Amino acid sequence: MTGRRRALLALALLLLAVALAPAPASSQQPPLDPPPSWAFPNPRLRAAYVALQTWRRTAIFSDPANFTANWSGPNVCAYNGVFCAPHPADGGVVVVAGIDLNHADIAGYIPDSLPAGLPDLALLHLNSNRFCGVLPDTFLHLRLLHELDISNNRFVGGFPEVVLQLPSLRYLDLRFNEFEGGIPPALFDRPLDAIFLNSNRLTRPIPPNLGNSPASVLVLAHNRLGGCIPPSIGRMAETLNEIVLIDDDLTGCIPPQVGMLRKVTVFDVSGNGLQGPLPATVAGLVAVQELNVAGNLLEGAVPASVCGLPSLRNFTYEDNFFTGRPGCAVATADGRWNCIPGAPAQRPPAQCAAAAASPFDCSRSQCQASAAPSPGRGSQGGRRPPNPRGGPSRGHRSGSPPPPGWFTPPGPLFPPGSSTPSSPSPPGGSTTPGTAAPPPPTHSESPGHAMPPSTAPPSQGTPPPSSGNQPPSASSPSSHQPTTPPPGYAPPALTPPTAPTPSSPLPLPAPGPWTPPPPPSGEGGAPSSPPSGEGGTPPVHGMPYSSPPPPPTTVPLPPVHGVSYSSPPPPLLPPVYGVSYSSPPPPMPPVHGVSYGSPPPPTGP
Template sequence: MAFRNSVGIEEEKAPDPAAVDPPPSWAFPNARLRAAYVALQAWRRTAIFSDPANFTANWSGPDVCGYNGVFCAAHPTDGRVRVVAGLDLNHADIAGYIPASLPEGLPDLALLHLNSNRFCGVLPDTFSHLRLLHELDISNNRFVGGFPEVVLSLPSLRYLDLRFNDFEGAIPPKLFDRPLDAIFLNSNRLTRPIPPNLGSSPASVVVLAHNRLGGCIPPSIGRMAETLNEIVLIDDELTGCIPPQVGLLRKVTVFDVSGNHLQGPLPGSVAGLAAVEQLDVAGNLFEGPVPATICSLQSLKNFTYEDNFFSSRPGCPAATADGRWNCIPGAPAQRPPAQCAAAAAHPFDCSKAQCQATPPTTRRPGGRTPPAPHRSPLPHHMPPRRTPPTPPPPSSPTPSHLPPPPPTYSESPKSSMPPSTSPPSSHGASPPSSSSSPPTEHPGYVLPPPTTTTPPGHHAPVPGTPSSPPSSSWSPPQGGGGKLPFPPVYGVAYSSPPPPTKPYN
């Protein structure tokens, strides 16, 4: 307490209800909107420290549904009652924290989008009040602490995006027991191996890249065959071998395990990846021949296997391939013979492999200790290769998987004040304020419009360009079998999954 006061940080205090209570003369349509007014005013007055774009400038008066970023819809059990169903502050560059009173005052939220701001601290336990929350995107902020396990208690949650924060510690196994369709945890400070029950998840997109996980890819991944579309485990310090069960993932279009410490041969079971378009195993310790079964992958567009110890490759030209810096005789830009000889003298036996929580300190007896993949500059004799970007600072533009605006409301939102120039941040340029128009309303909650811009592949964050206003003639995509549709990450514009027709189950 003394230290916090000495640096000018006051201990958090619950807002005084009298300070935010509306005047008695103000009329609210119902008690829920009045409670939302109190919660939003308390947040703005006590827990938002900076709003350089004046995003919350029109947060005054009783018309809560007209506030910037606030979206209202009919309550699921009583269509005559209008409630705050969505809160979208994406790209607002707001600094502050989330007080415990906010979830308590907005229990009807189905969408909470806080992408690309400067929110800090931890998620309060009162998030457990958000029993109807369907989408949670708090990516590209400054949240800290352990994995926010309170989100695992939310029964309606289907889309979870915690990217580009400072969460640390282990990934809780319970995460993969939840009915989530999309899991984005990349670019945090998460440690400890991937829980062995990964395969219990029904998710179609799982991105855990750029953490310090260590350990192996769980063999249970094969149980995701009916749902998994994309799995991205770049630069996670993974060890061991690729389990042969990956060959069961017949619907996967993106499989990327580049920049790890994976060893042994590439299993021939990769022939089972019938739908794969992007297969990246670069920057590992793989050895032996590239399996000829690669030639059977009819959908494969890009196969990257550079910076390994592969000794041969098949002759099929079915896909664009990058195989530099291996041990393939006659191929260009390969490793020095001495390195290849050392690797061949000590082949890795996957049948005796044990998962390690930390990466190996040496490649194998007689070999050299390599620089950490995708982190260190390349040796002068190694051909140049692509490296992933450094995760952006919390105030930089949002990464590529941007959720769309939540549902619109019948009233027209009040115009916000012209954005003011944000003072330069020590972490880089501030993102632009949100400029998307609300989409056309559909029964229940509106379904999000498709993004009109095409971001780069999943190796790079997309520039923070505001999305174009959605077309009023757009109709929602139809997912088969009750599953929400997810377009591929790699090179295709991605948006949050649409809420269900009946968002409040």
């Protein structure tokens, strides 16, 4: 009995020690539910508190700039990047109307509980972070979401079709992620004003219902789409302002329906495998300022109707198989590496002869055959002119396109009452665009006016310090018109907190595969030419960025074409619930000859 008593006594002492031991560190964290003593103005702000705390404690793994350091306490409207405003249709009750964590370098994912706990969000800006995973199906709760910008992160999976079920969505920015698969046709049936899908892993041809889209800006560049440009594009005549399809592995002919796009200011299909002639219907592009068809397999003569385009500033048709060019002057024209007799820096005669012997028949192209049949000129449908002997093929990247290092990320919307810029000044941290990558902009308060980027031509070396960068007096050639706001928007009720500034610029990965050439100097019709010669070096596509070598003295330098547009800045949409934003100011509309888009994803610590 003595031994049994001793065992019972030891067991009792052990249980007492366990009961008195301190709880593990994780269980000592404050509960996700707020203390009963905390008073919230309404149940929606209490639910927002729970959603934000759950996000911060369970789904944010790294916050090196301590952006969410003040996410504590019941006043969620004072949290960095969180904005509150009266609900438009629920008696003016104050709700969380926007989240803007742009450029915070936060790593984590979006939990299912976040959209469910914040159903009143009208904007969600998460660009230039390290969020990963997939978008949860609970995004269906965001019935008021007007803008979604998750660009420049590490999201994966197929196209997030849940966004196609958001009734208020007008601005969609998914660029610089790892989305794969095809573009769903339903995307072009949604009332979206701006669509940015560039620099993902998207494959499969552009859906044939492209023309159903009312978008004013459409950027699909740097994917692996293949296929052709759908002839339905002509139905976008009343809304489309800019379309950018650079480096998408497109084939077939440029459809004549592009001539219906009378409001387009930027039409860029460079760096593809488009064939046949440049259609004479381009005369209908009466508003176009940037026309870029470089780096394709186009043939025949450049239509003389190009001369009549009243707004044209830059026409780039280098690196094709054109056999003639119009004898007129446009602001800037570059036609190197073609088959134009007597012109400098053209292809070797053997290449031109091979192309002329087997012209491409657009009537046999799959897209055009069903849309606009016409008598063919030959039986070489699908022909691809041969590459020069020993020259590199026109290959594009084999994996996900690395984002070019000089891209500037988009900012949020203008604050209420500031849609018209005044007293422009150069943006902080901006540099003259070039092939070397400048550091991404830091997080700062949004001023009451827009900050236009420099319109200087791209340089080929290291960008100069930003202190010497002054904006020109010339206005930007294109602008993005605001969309119709959701009903019930009101002036801001609360002022957002000041966002912290990251301690240091983020490192950038190696730059991407496109190398834009400097625009020819001067305002004349003919481009400045490299030294002439009989032979030539084939154009190099996909070469890494670096300072160019000295030009040859006897052999004409072929073009390294394809000015990389990767999305214009966000549209000047109306204020969301009248919220004032603390993210970096948005750039001005695109400056032709300069690259746009988000910076490359920040590298992890």
